[in-house]
Amino acid sequence: MRLSGRAGAAVALLLGAWLISPTVMPLYDGPGAPDQPYRYVVPPPGYTTKTPAPTTASASIVVRNGVNTAAFANSGESGPQVSVYIPAGSLQAPPGATSIQLSAAPSAPKAPLPTDGTIVSNVYTISATAAGGDVEIIGKGDNQTPTLQMRAPSSQQPGPTFETFDGKKWTSTETIRVGQDIYQTFAPKLGVWALVQLSTRGSGGSGIGGAQLAMLVLGIAILVIVGIIVVIRLARSRAPTETPAKRTPAKRASPRR
Amino acid sequence: MTSVALDRRRPVAGVPLLLAFFAAAVAVRVAMTGPPGFGASPWPGVLFGVVLAAAAVAVGTSTRVGTRVFVAGALATVAIVLPALMFSSVRASLPVAWFPGWMAATALVAPAEEAFLRGALYDAVARRWNADAAIVVAALAFGFMHVPFYGWHALPLDTAVGVVLGVARLASGTWVAPAIAHTAADAVGWWML
DSSP states (O other): HHHHHHHHHHHHHHHHHHHHHHHOOOOOOTTTBBOOOOOOOSSTTTTOOOOOOOOOOOEEEEETTTTEEEEEEEEEESOOSSEEEEOOOOOOTTOOOEEEEEEEEEEESSSSSSSSEOSSSSSSEEEEEEEEEEEEEOHHHHHOOOEEEEEEEESSSSSOOOEOOOOOOOOEEEEEESSSSEEEEEESSSSSEEEEEGGOOOOOOOHHHHHHHEEEEEEEEHHHHHHHHHHHHHHHHHHHHOOOOOOOOOOOOOOOO | EEEEEOOOOSSSOHHHHHHHHHHHHHHHHHHHHTTTTOOOHHHHHHHHHHHHHHHHHHHHHEEEEHHHHHHHHHHHHHHHHHHHHHHHHOOOSOOOOGGHHHHHHOOOHHHHHHIIIIIHHHHHHHHHHHHHHHHHHHHHHHHHHHHHOOOOOOOOHHHHHHHHHHHHHHHHSSSSSHHHHHHHHHHHHHEEE
């Protein structure tokens, strides 16, 4: 295949991969950026780190033709503990409204709590208002449904799952991991959301730590072994090649006559 | 074109050895990354880059710079970044003050990854089979490298990005072109978080 053919195939493959990948995929990887310690409204028992209060994510969204333009609302922590993405056309504004106020406000978990696990993040209440009234989500499908991201307090795996509260019970939603400690879900409705560590997945405590230690030890051992092999081969390849001993040409026996 | 080729007559490491080394380096990085409560520390990533760079230097790979290399790097950057801007958006949620330090670390780690994957590993696979196999193997290694950090759903996209970087390697004849594209794409990616 010619180079241009390979390049075309590679670009087609990339476009196809984007089409099947979840929205807001992390493109950046690099060495990673350090997060601030998680800020709780009410820290869980044993969390001794002193932090400022968590912040509210808020944004004023411009309305055009009765619907919203695309907008983000990120909370102020580094990295943001909550981030809401509202695609264009997903919110229906009341007649005459020129802007929509979007916010995701933190609060402490309170009863009733999820029955299938433990809330590990703050509880965030997401709301959108315009002209004093609530705004409804009208967007359907992956392209017009709001996206919610939350940072978990820990990068330990297995990670938590998004759950939303409808006033009576908590319901889990499909959750994907989009960063080391960042999780994403579609939010077809606003309201109350939190990250829940499901009890069936285990606490991720000492087991994960043991697995990480084993991986670390095994990984270092392999690195050392491969390093030694490469060094030996390098030394051999650089060693002067054996030259055949000089031999004095044997005297030709004088031909017999 | 300036050439600093490090080709050797006999390879000091074959494909299995390089893949084992890479898997071990990824495992160590994953095991070291992120104490609970603080997300990702940059140091495991930097150490990972140093280890890969050292391996690439030890094994040896072709290092060249020149117009063709920069053009290939720039085209690969456009190919990677343009769909990202089409399918995603610029969030700029991270503090701008962090960018210089993060970028400095990325400018070490991304080229180191390329020197190993599209340099040493690519050369070994191409020597054993051919360039297409080298593109695919390096891209798969690149894709699987990201799975521990982002999950399996990241595999198709990161592997496809790896294929684009591999074509840039093939077009330019050196890992420097994909290193340019990788670093530039990471820099753009910062603003998309």
